[in-house]
Amino acid sequence: MSAPTVLGRDPSRLYVRYAIAGDVDAVAEAIRVEQTIEFPADLAPDWIQQEVVGQVEDRDEGSVVISYAAGVYAGGLGQVLNVLWGNVSLFEGVRVVDVQLPAPEHLGLRGPRFGVSGMRSLLGVASRPLLATALKPMGSSSEELAATAGVLAEAGIDLIKDDHSLGDQPWSPWRERVARCAEAVLDANEMAGTSARYLPSLNVPADEVLQRADEAKELGAEGLLVLPGITGFDAMRALADDDDLALPIMSHPSMLGSHVVNPGQGLDHGILLGLINRLAGADMVVFPNYGGRFGFSVEQCAQIRDECAVARPGVRSALPTPGGGMTLERVPEILDLFGQDVVLLIGGALHRGDLRTNATALRESL
Amino acid sequence: MSAPTVLGRDPSRLYVRYAIAGDVDAVAEAIRVEQTIEFPADLAPDWIQQEVVGQVEDRDEGSVVISYAAGVYAGGLGQVLNVLWGNVSLFEGVRVVDVQLPAPEHLGLRGPRFGVSGMRSLLGVASRPLLATALKPMGSSSEELAATAGVLAEAGIDLIKDDHSLGDQPWSPWRERVARCAEAVLDANEMAGTSARYLPSLNVPADEVLQRADEAKELGAEGLLVLPGITGFDAMRALADDDDLALPIMSHPSMLGSHVVNPGQGLDHGILLGLINRLAGADMVVFPNYGGRFGFSVEQCAQIRDECAVARPGVRSALPTPGGGMTLERVPEILDLFGQDVVLLIGGALHRGDLRTNATALRESL
Numbered sequence: 144m145s146a147p148t149v150l151g152r153d154p155s156r157l158y159v160r161y162a163i164a165g166d167v168d169a170v171a172e173a174i175r176v177e178q179t180i181e182f183p184a185d186l187a188p189d190w191i192q193q194e195v196v197g198q199v200e201d202r203d204e205g206s207v208v209i210s211y212a213a214g215v216y217a218g219g220l221g222q223v224l225n226v227l228w229g230n231v232s233l234f235e236g237v238r239v240v241d242v243q244l245p246a247p248e249h250l251g252l253r254g255p256r257f258g259v260s261g262m263r264s265l266l267g268v269a270s271r272p273l274l275a276t277a278l279k280p281m282g283s284s285s286e287e288l289a290a291t292a293g294v295l296a297e298a299g300i301d302l303i304k305d306d307h308s309l310g311d312q313p314w315s316p317w318r319e320r321v322a323r324c325a326e327a328v329l330d331a332n333e334m335a336g337t338s339a340r341y342l343p344s345l346n347v348p349a350d351e352v353l354q355r356a357d358e359a360k361e362l363g364a365e366g367l368l369v370l371p372g373i374t375g376f377d378a379m380r381a382l383a384d385d386d387d388l389a390l391p392i393m394s395h396p397s398m399l400g401s402h403v404v405n406p407g408q409g410l411d412h413g414i415l416l417g418l419i420n421r422l423a424g425a426d427m428v429v430f431p432n433y434g435g436r437f438g439f440s441v442e443q444c445a446q447i448r449d450e451c452a453v454a455r456p457g458v459r460s461a462l463p464t465p466g467g468g469m470t471l472e473r474v475p476e477i478l479d480l481f482g483q484d485v486v487l488l489i490g491g492a493l494h495r496g497d498l499r500t501n502a503t504a505l506r507e508s509l
Numbered sequence: 510m511s512a513p514t515v516l517g518r519d520p521s522r523l524y525v526r527y528a529i530a531g532d533v534d535a536v537a538e539a540i541r542v543e544q545t546i547e548f549p550a551d552l553a554p555d556w557i558q559q560e561v562v563g564q565v566e567d568r569d570e571g572s573v574v575i576s577y578a579a580g581v582y583a584g585g586l587g588q589v590l591n592v593l594w595g596n597v598s599l600f601e602g603v604r605v606v607d608v609q610l611p612a613p614e615h616l617g618l619r620g621p622r623f624g625v626s627g628m629r630s631l632l633g634v635a636s637r638p639l640l641a642t643a644l645k646p647m648g649s650s651s652e653e654l655a656a657t658a659g660v661l662a663e664a665g666i667d668l669i670k671d672d673h674s675l676g677d678q679p680w681s682p683w684r685e686r687v688a689r690c691a692e693a694v695l696d697a698n699e700m701a702g703t704s705a706r707y708l709p710s711l712n713v714p715a716d717e718v719l720q721r722a723d724e725a726k727e728l729g730a731e732g733l734l735v736l737p738g739i740t741g742f743d744a745m746r747a748l749a750d751d752d753d754l755a756l757p758i759m760s761h762p763s764m765l766g767s768h769v770v771n772p773g774q775g776l777d778h779g780i781l782l783g784l785i786n787r788l789a790g791a792d793m794v795v796f797p798n799y800g801g802r803f804g805f806s807v808e809q810c811a812q813i814r815d816e817c818a819v820a821r822p823g824v825r826s827a828l829p830t831p832g833g834g835m836t837l838e839r840v841p842e843i844l845d846l847f848g849q850d851v852v853l854l855i856g857g858a859l860h861r862g863d864l865r866t867n868a869t870a871l872r873e874s875l
Contacts, residue, residue: 180645181646214648221713221739232766233765233804234803282554314580346588347585370587374743376739381716398598399599401771401776408771438599
């Protein structure tokens with residue numbers, strides 16, 4: 144991927160192509176008002192109709208490009224998302240299929256702190272695919288999860304994350320788990336000369352996300368698993384922007400599915416899981432690979448891959464992290480689709496047979 | 510509405526009915542594992558299979574009831590949402606159509622601070638429908654919006670909110686707007702003997718939501734408009750739970766549409782916009798009424814109405830706030846559907862002709 148599609152020429156504007164089922168002109172007219180002034184256009188002053196209401200830039204039989212002025216999307220990522228998909232999300236038969244970002248000085252978003260090359264240098268891995276796995280199953284004690292984490296770190300897995308659902312369940316309370324798993328990974332690294340990182344799940348109350356991230360770092364965690372579908376994309380952005388925290392971020396797609404899986408409605412897989420995750424600071428983007436437990440197609444996965452990688456001035460690239468039922472046998476096929484700049488997320492399959500043997504075999508296969 | 514449907518008998522468990530297109534048994538098996546251990550069930554210890562994995566309680570030709578143990582959904586609203594709809598959101602052809610909550614002592618959520626009767630007593634309105642409107646259009650200066658707010662307060666509109674998209678645009682920066690509009694409403698109340706409340710939009714950075722809410726209160730705002738589809742339901746819950754803040758909350762559906770508008774996938778309108786908004790502390794629930802700018806049906810609106818009102822021990826009821834293109838002429842029809850416990854949200858239509866005349870006529874028609 145070299146550069147994104149050109150939708151318009153004004154670097155201060157945000158351009159969005161919406162695919163529309165139905166009367167394209169009528170829906171386009173509705174969208175450009177709905178996403179800006181939400182007011183009878185004929186009652187608005189002329190200058191507001193011209194400078195604030197979205198402008199139709201292009202239309203074809205099934206889609207329209209609408210552009211939005213810098214003043215409209217000003218105020219941060221939340222308002223960018225609101226302009227892209229706020230009230231229009233309530234329309235049937237409309238889907239965001241392409242986005243052209245404004246120039247970085249207008250957009251004002253920093254994106255991933257590390258990106259692909261940053262993650263490689265943090266982990267000391269020059270060119271091979273990165274390896275990730277999840278601590279499971281829920282119900283295990285913190286001691287059991289920590290023991291598993293230690294084995295995986297010694298075996299050479301780069302990134303060891305909590306299963307995203309692990310929050311503050313009684314079997315493994317959050318602080319206890321984070322402390323034990325972080326310690327186990329750091330100890331294993333020292334013993335085995337590895338450099339694994341532990342990423343706890345920030346499946347925690349919204350008003351504690353930033354404080355728990357700091358706490359996780361103090362306890363020895365060296366990355367974070369964030370759930371933007373639950374805690375919001377802008378909470379992830381705030382974590383990524385925190386210069387004192389400065390931890391790599393893996394984004395999990397929990398609750399994001401309904402935005403992408405309905406044909407003709409929502410946002411394209413690449414837009415939501417690739418582009419928006421990047422804008423929100425994800426260094427790594429978890430999504431269900433084709434042929435696993437979920438129904439994403441090869442094309443949809445390739446779209447996420449491309450949106451993670453496509454050059455966007457001022458916004459680092461992210462690492463696609465396909466998971467959701469992957470196995471050791473499928474590694475070559477995954478690398479065929481994603482190339483070397485990928486995080487291979489293999490979870491439950493490592494536990495079929497001996498965990499250490501499987502994890503070691505995975506690491507040595509690369 | 511007297512009581513919700515009975516899905517099961519254990520007060521500690523969360524029961525969810527999922528409508529399933531396709532092989533009900535196979536998808537049910539997938540869901541009960543996906544929403545809990547995300548791990549090959551046969552590899553999990555017996556006790557985890559029995560006590561942690563979701564249990565199939567009932568099935569018919571097109572749906573299944575799965576129940577989840579208290580330990581699984583423990584940790585707050587974020588994890589409750591994750592259990593209801595986290596990874597399953599990535600499945601096609603699955604929809605949450607009914608939910609039975611655990612008993613309040615297990616659920617641990619306080620819900621709306623004021624609810625229907627609390628809002629009535631705050632506003633001093635015993636039995637008539639409440640009236641709300643939005644400050645528009647984007648592009649107006651803070652001075653213009655404040656002048657509009659004053660007119661609406663004097664005319665007897667109860668709740669005057671920012672248009673949800675108003676964030677920190679250059680035409681009306683957030684602090685300036687909140688200060689001016691709050692002052693205008695308080696002054697108008699004093700002049701006219703009314704008791705209108707101004708609700709600024711918390712369309713602000715995620716890491717500033719709580720602080721901006723405090724600031725809004727200091728500046729004289731007497732309620733908050735919150736965007737859970739952007740800042741997250743649990744951020745709204747945190748605002749509602751804040752005993753020092755103690756302001757009424759109106760929930761706006763921006764970005765929530767893709768969870769409800771796709772037939773056969775997502776969550777039922779009543780579940781997301783009624784039940785989940787209530788669990789997250791919304792005193793008032795904005796949604797697009799049928800026959801306006803959006804495609805919600807009468808039945809979907811009635812479902813939201815019922816879920817706002819249905820008796821749920823420990824969780825106050827909420828006020829349905831139908832909007833999205835309502836007019837003065839439609840008031841009798843809206844009251845036929847929703848009854849008197851409703852907030853009539855009429856925005857742009859008040860501006861066609863003279864604002865003060867229209868707002869006064871609306872108030873006097875009740």
